[in-house]
Amino acid sequence: MSSKQFLRHSISAAVIATIVATGSALSISAKAADGSQTVRVGVATLPPGKGNPFTALGSPSIYVWAAMFDTLTRVDGNGIAQPVLAIKWQNINPKIWRFTLRDGVKFSNGEALSPDAVLAGFNYIKSGKAGRSPIVRELRGVTSAKAVGGNAVEFTTKRPDPIFPNRIASLKLVAPKHWAAKGPKGYAAEPVGTGPYKLASWAANKVTLVANENSWRAPKAGKVEFIELPERSARVQALASGQVDIAIGLSTDNIPVVKGSGNLIDVRPATQVMSLALPIVRKNKKRKISPLETPFKDARVRRALNYAVDKVGIAKGILNGFAKPAGQGATPAAFGYNPNVKPFPYNPAKAKALLAEAGYPNGISFTAEVATGSFPGDSEIYQKMAQDMAKAGIKVTLQKITFPNWLGKYLGRKKWEGQAFGLSWNTAPYVDSIRPLTIFSCFNFFTFTCDDGVKKLIIQANGEFDKDKRKEILQKIHEANRETPPAVFLVEQIDVFGLSSRLKGFVQTNRFIDYQNISVK
Amino acid sequence: MASGFKKFGRRITAFVVFLLSVVTLLFFLLQLTGDPAEVMVGDNATPEQLEQVRQQYGFDKPLLTQYALYLSRLAVLDFGISFADDQPAFGLVMERLGPTLVLTFLSIIVTLFISIPLGAWLGQRPDANSRKFTGAFVFIAQGVPGFVVGLILIQIFSVNLRWLPSFGHEHPLNWILPTLTLASFLAPKLTRVVAANVTEALREDYIRTARSFGTSSASLLWRHALPNALLGALALVGAQFAFLISGAVITEVIFAWPGLGWLLVKATETLDFPVIQAAVFVIAILVFAVNLCTDFLFGVIDPRLRGNKK
Numbered sequence: 001m002s003s004k005q006f007l008r009h010s011i012s013a014a015v016i017a018t019i020v021a022t023g024s025a026l027s028i029s030a031k032a033a034d035g036s037q038t039v040r041v042g043v044a045t046l047p048p049g050k051g052n053p054f055t056a057l058g059s060p061s062i063y064v065w066a067a068m069f070d071t072l073t074r075v076d077g078n079g080i081a082q083p084v085l086a087i088k089w090q091n092i093n094p095k096i097w098r099f100t101l102r103d104g105v106k107f108s109n110g111e112a113l114s115p116d117a118v119l120a121g122f123n124y125i126k127s128g129k130a131g132r133s134p135i136v137r138e139l140r141g142v143t144s145a146k147a148v149g150g151n152a153v154e155f156t157t158k159r160p161d162p163i164f165p166n167r168i169a170s171l172k173l174v175a176p177k178h179w180a181a182k183g184p185k186g187y188a189a190e191p192v193g194t195g196p197y198k199l200a201s202w203a204a205n206k207v208t209l210v211a212n213e214n215s216w217r218a219p220k221a222g223k224v225e226f227i228e229l230p231e232r233s234a235r236v237q238a239l240a241s242g243q244v245d246i247a248i249g250l251s252t253d254n255i256p257v258v259k260g261s262g263n264l265i266d267v268r269p270a271t272q273v274m275s276l277a278l279p280i281v282r283k284n285k286k287r288k289i290s291p292l293e294t295p296f297k298d299a300r301v302r303r304a305l306n307y308a309v310d311k312v313g314i315a316k317g318i319l320n321g322f323a324k325p326a327g328q329g330a331t332p333a334a335f336g337y338n339p340n341v342k343p344f345p346y347n348p349a350k351a352k353a354l355l356a357e358a359g360y361p362n363g364i365s366f367t368a369e370v371a372t373g374s375f376p377g378d379s380e381i382y383q384k385m386a387q388d389m390a391k392a393g394i395k396v397t398l399q400k401i402t403f404p405n406w407l408g409k410y411l412g413r414k415k416w417e418g419q420a421f422g423l424s425w426n427t428a429p430y431v432d433s434i435r436p437l438t439i440f441s442c443f444n445f446f447t448f449t450c451d452d453g454v455k456k457l458i459i460q461a462n463g464e465f466d467k468d469k470r471k472e473i474l475q476k477i478h479e480a481n482r483e484t485p486p487a488v489f490l491v492e493q494i495d496v497f498g499l500s501s502r503l504k505g506f507v508q509t510n511r512f513i514d515y516q517n518i519s520v521k
Numbered sequence: 522m523a524s525g526f527k528k529f530g531r532r533i534t535a536f537v538v539f540l541l542s543v544v545t546l547l548f549f550l551l552q553l554t555g556d557p558a559e560v561m562v563g564d565n566a567t568p569e570q571l572e573q574v575r576q577q578y579g580f581d582k583p584l585l586t587q588y589a590l591y592l593s594r595l596a597v598l599d600f601g602i603s604f605a606d607d608q609p610a611f612g613l614v615m616e617r618l619g620p621t622l623v624l625t626f627l628s629i630i631v632t633l634f635i636s637i638p639l640g641a642w643l644g645q646r647p648d649a650n651s652r653k654f655t656g657a658f659v660f661i662a663q664g665v666p667g668f669v670v671g672l673i674l675i676q677i678f679s680v681n682l683r684w685l686p687s688f689g690h691e692h693p694l695n696w697i698l699p700t701l702t703l704a705s706f707l708a709p710k711l712t713r714v715v716a717a718n719v720t721e722a723l724r725e726d727y728i729r730t731a732r733s734f735g736t737s738s739a740s741l742l743w744r745h746a747l748p749n750a751l752l753g754a755l756a757l758v759g760a761q762f763a764f765l766i767s768g769a770v771i772t773e774v775i776f777a778w779p780g781l782g783w784l785l786v787k788a789t790e791t792l793d794f795p796v797i798q799a800a801v802f803v804i805a806i807l808v809f810a811v812n813l814c815t816d817f818l819f820g821v822i823d824p825r826l827r828g829n830k831k
């Protein structure tokens with residue numbers, strides 16, 4: 001046999017062997033063999049804490065946990081708490097809230113919903129053993145909880161808390177006997193909830209849930225599969241090829257590809273506003289606030305920086321018109337958002353004039369440390385921001401840092417090398433303006449800004465139980481921040497979901513997907 | 522035989538020292554990357570919460586104490602609990618090792634399957650037009666990043682034709698695209714090495730002698746030249762194997778292949794020290810094993826390298 005013949009035979013044999021070894025080509029279909037519907041969801045990452053619902057808050061874990069767990073309340077698209085496992089709640093006195101539980105609800109293991117379910121999770125959060133849980137921070141203003149008659153639970157807060165029904169939405173309910181038997185680690189492997197689905201299997205990159213026949217919100221599809229696809233383009237391709245029905249965490253760049261493959265796009269405002277923080281104070285270890293020596297201490301300079309950036313251009317050019325320019329530290333969905341506080345218009349001439357007025361006729365220069373990769377287009381947004389500022393005589397040197405590095409500087413362990421830093425104003429999980437306004441104020445140990453007028457308004461808002469009056473106060477804070485902006489507010493961020501054209505009933509609010517309504521045609 | 526055992530013993534001793542140096546260096550270098558307590562608790566942390574987490578995980582102890590504890594646990598392969606997943610770090614790494622080894626072996630096999638015959642064919646008559654054209658194609662292919670090939674394969678076979686899945690690892694159909702992606706990256710290099718070695722081997726005196734005795738061209742190539750050519754190629758295969766164990770990250774990410782490379786990247790991003798340490802430890806052992814096997818195979822292929830002295 002000549003070498004030519006050998007090579008030909010080798011290649012043929014290889015091709016045939018490959019096909020035989022891997023079976024016949026299969027078409028990639030959604031329907032399970034037994035006729036049950038399976039909804040497949042492509043996510044960037046699965047919950048690191050697996051089935052322990054106290055290990056994280058918000059995305060990415062919420063996408064999986066929304067199918068398994070419920071909370072007492074849930075915050076709607078207007079920042080108002082809605083009943084879930086609590087059907088009603090009352091403020092007994094300024095520091096006590098009573099929640100009445102829904103009757104007839106069962107966990108997937110058959111345990112009935114009772115005040116013990118609330119106390120199991122709450123006591124764990126307060127025990128000191130859940131130290132790293134973000135829910136510890138959200139509920140640190142709550143001193144105690146107890147069961148009371150009438151299938152109800154009472155929470156006592158340290159101070160009057162008008163938005164407690166929103167805050168308690170961060171506490172997922174666990175089956176108390178199962179929790180007591182398994183503990184946090186065991187529960188992570190064998191989670192039990194009241195949601196429409198229960199765990200069937202948890203592999204390294206795939207979670208399979210099956211219908212929870214005990215659930216009070218019965219699902220339509222028999223199964224949900226969550227597939228970990230870290231790469232965004234992989235999620236897009238999986239959707240385009242029909243291998244997933246929902247692709248989470250896409251970018252506006254992916255929209256033409258998704259639509260071109262005959263699928264649909266769902267774009268919703270996220271709860272975050274992207275900004276560049278302009279630090280003017282720092283707290284030392286003795287919690288004493290000291291002002292920083294920086295051009296930003298003059299509010300005219302901070303306003304100038306806001307005028308210098310073309311936010312409309314960013315929203316249209318980089319986020320393809322799906323996002324909106326930001327003028328305040330909250331999005332329209334958040335309670336207390338002020339629709340009258342508009343984004344600073346792009347006006348480089350006015351920026352220059354303000355700088356000159358403040359004593360900087362030749363402009364200023366500073367370094368901004370930013371961590372990117374969290375939002376669609378964030379890297380490009382910061383670069384465009386720097387380019388725009390340069391036209392107004394503001395020279396910005398962007399320094400990209402990793403998120404752990406950013407955290408170390410933000411939490412005060414390391415010093416910022418620059419004079420400004422990237423920052424997200426996030427109203428989640430309780431979708432109320434008070435959250436970022438308080439975190440980025442004199443009250444927080446790691447603050448970068450402190451305004452006494454804003455501080456007084458925050459105290460007022462925290463004690464005001466009348467919703468309309470409270471909204472007014474929060475809106476005043478946003479107005480005040482317009483006058484003396486603590487940051488350059490850039491854009492209201494967005495969440496982009498890719499949906500299969502076969503999908504029915506998809507609804508999501510603040511990243512909580514109502515899985516019980518979803519089915520595939 | 523005795524000298525063989527001695528040599529092996531020396532290799533093992535050297536490896537243990539090397540491994541100890543690696544884990545020590547890694548332990549101290551990781552401390553410079555950041556505070557894992559901050560990453561765990563997040564940006565809304567209070568100083569009290571940070572302190573609590575540091576105490577819970579032992580970060581508040583003096584560094585040398587932490588190192589001593591770390592070494593004592595290392596002896597029983599206890600790398601601690603993953604900061605991100607709250608699962609035993611070593612268990613997480615071992616869970617990912619299987620898929621990594623599957624992908625590695627498949628890729629190497631396919632690469633050998635392509636490279637050896639193609640390299641032999643190219644090296645046999647490098648001046649022939651057909652060889653020149655093919656050789657140029659291989660040269661260009663070497664410059665194409667593997668992940669580009671992967672994305673193209675997905676577009677063609679998953680999105681357009683819907684013949685093959687683009688992610689997952691449970692079914693043999695899932696193995697095809699990632700294997701071809703990695704092979705597209707490895708094969709051109711190996712093909713060129715084999716081709717060059719074959720060309721050189723065919724110019725040797727022993728080949729001329731064999732030819733003068735009437736040995737056929739095919740026999741000259743496959744029985745005489747190729748085994749000598751494979752010596753050089755074998756070293757490259759060993760290096761590629763070692764690379765694949767931890768370096769196929771991009772392929773793992775594109776195809777959602779739950780391998781060691783992606784685990785290591787995620788652990789690095791979240792400062793998950795136990796997982797980083799466990800992964801690097803396992804990778805170091807595997808690379809050592811691969812080098813050992815490569816050296817052994819050298820001896821099998823070339824008796825001159827067996828170290829026997831008369």
